Amino acid sequence: xxxxxxxxxxxxxxxxxxxxxxxxxxxxxxxxxxxxxxxxxxxxxxxxxxxxxxxxxxxxxxxxxxxxxxxxxxxxxxxxxxxxxxxxxxxxxxxxxxxxxxxxxxxxxxxxxxxxxxxxxxxxxxxxxxxxxxxxxxxxxxxxxxxxxxxxxxxxxxxxxxxxxxxxxxxxxxxxxxxxxxxxxxxxxxxxxxxxxxxxxxxxxxxxxxxxxxxxxxxxxxxxxxxxxxxxxxxxxxxxxxxxxxxxxxxxxxxxxxxxxxxxxxxxxxxxxxxxxxxxxxxxxxxxxxxxxxxxxxxxxxxxxxxxxxxxxxxxxxxxxxxxxxxxxxxxxxxxxxxxxxxxxxxxxxxxxxxxxxxxxxxxxxxxxxxxxxxxxxxxxxxxxxxxxxxxxxxxxx
Ligand code: C5P
Numbered sequence: 001x002x003x004x005x006x007x008x009x010x011x012x013x014x015x016x017x018x019x020x021x022x023x024x025x026x027x028x029x030x031x032x033x034x035x036x037x038x039x040x041x042x043x044x045x046x047x048x049x050x051x052x053x054x055x056x057x058x059x060x061x062x063x064x065x066x067x068x069x070x071x072x073x074x075x076x077x078x079x080x081x082x083x084x085x086x087x088x089x090x091x092x093x094x095x096x097x098x099x100x101x102x103x104x105x106x107x108x109x110x111x112x113x114x115x116x117x118x119x120x121x122x123x124x125x126x127x128x129x130x131x132x133x134x135x136x137x138x139x140x141x142x143x144x145x146x147x148x149x150x151x152x153x154x155x156x157x158x159x160x161x162x163x164x165x166x167x168x169x170x171x172x173x174x175x176x177x178x179x180x181x182x183x184x185x186x187x188x189x190x191x192x193x194x195x196x197x198x199x200x201x202x203x204x205x206x207x208x209x210x211x212x213x214x215x216x217x218x219x220x221x222x223x224x225x226x227x228x229x230x231x232x233x234x235x236x237x238x239x240x241x242x243x244x245x246x247x248x249x250x251x252x253x254x255x256x257x258x259x260x261x262x263x264x265x266x267x268x269x270x271x272x273x274x275x276x277x278x279x280x281x282x283x284x285x286x287x288x289x290x291x292x293x294x295x296x297x298x299x300x301x302x303x304x305x306x307x308x309x310x311x312x313x314x315x316x317x318x319x320x321x322x323x324x325x326x327x328x329x330x331x332x333x334x335x336x337x338x339x340x341x342x343x344x345x346x347x348x349x350x351x352x353x354x355x356x357x358x359x360x361x362x363x364x365x366x367x368x369x370x371x372x373x374x375x376x377x378x379x380x381x382x383x384x385x386x387x388x389x390x391x392x393x394x395x396x397x398x
Contacts, residue, residue: 117146263318280298322347
């Protein structure tokens with residue numbers, strides 16, 4: 001980060017205190033940081049703490065003659081390598097999406113041609129609101145990068161998505177955005193995640209309870225370490241991970257095609273809960289209810305993506321192929337058999353008899369030829385971090 005220049009816009013949210021830690025991380029890494037504090041932000045952190053940490057004046061007013069004499073707001077918007085909005089409140093995001101420029105922060109954001117990274121922070125209902133969804137879609141289409149929000153307890157006592165990403169996560173995303181190399185730089189990872197939907201007819205489908213959270217967390221953990229990640233996901237209701245190429249699919253066959261198209265890869269991780277079967281001959285017209293006659297479906301087998309990729313010959317096979325085994329009983333026995341059958345290099349076994357599918361935590365056992373490791377119950381994010389670390393270490397020693 002040496003020599004990089006960051007502008008941090010601190011919006012008005014309880015998470016503003018975390019921006020102080022974020023500034024400290026950038027300074028420690030050798031970046032120079034300028035802070036812009038919104039009027040609402042100043043209700044949560046003081047200009048004095050920001051300037052003490054940045055070692056620079058804090059910019060607050062659009063019409064401050066002293067500031068304009070030192071550095072005009074247009075110049076302020078152009079001199080950084082990256083602008084970070086943390087916390088990005090619902091209000092700031094709405095203003096950004098609509099191009100409003102009523103204060104220094106929003107003027108700077110409208111006047112800039114520098115990459116912008118936002119770290120949203122708000123109440124879960126505000127995050128879920130249709131207006132925020134619209135604004136988010138606009139910001140994404142405008143090329144604004146995003147990190148978080150995380151799921152968890154909120155200051156207001158509710159639980160859900162809306163907590164600002166932790167300073168370390170914002171820092172890592174910023175580093176990736178600035179093109180800083182990580183231990184997995186130059187490695188291409190493909191990862192499948194989420195469920196598949198197999199149509200019965202144009203309006204009905206067969207699905208499963210996979211939320212895609214574990215796969216998304218792994219994708220993000222690898223991207224953070226500099227990997228180029230192709231994230232192939234079935235239909236999910238979670239935010240897309242940061243810094244990855246998102247390839248959205250619906251059916252197992254589409255997922256298989258997307259995986260084939262994303263090859264070659266150094267590492268392939270199959271965390272998707274792929275439907276084993278599809279309804280044979282699902283038609284283009286809706287099946288009608290008929291008195292006294294129940295529909296009878298016949299099934300066709302879907303391609304086994306993990307087994308197919310593991311079976312690729314020579315250099316076309318990714319160097320490290322990792323599968324998952326979600327089991328409800330005899331977890332390890334089934335998982336060991338699965339590793340053999342599918343011929344993958346590593347297999348992560350998890351017990352899904354509880355509320356793991358769709359939940360926030362996971363307990364996995366990593367099965368490798370050289371032995372097995374049972375990891376304690378931890379958040380899916382921590383599982384992802386540990387897996388990413390294990391992969392990084394394995395590549396170093398291979
Ligand atoms: O056979 P089972 O579905 O339990 O195997 C689980 C592992 O195989 C997971 O890694 C899953 O992503 C992968 N899989 C696949 N294609 C399928 C079925 C499973 O890639 N059709």
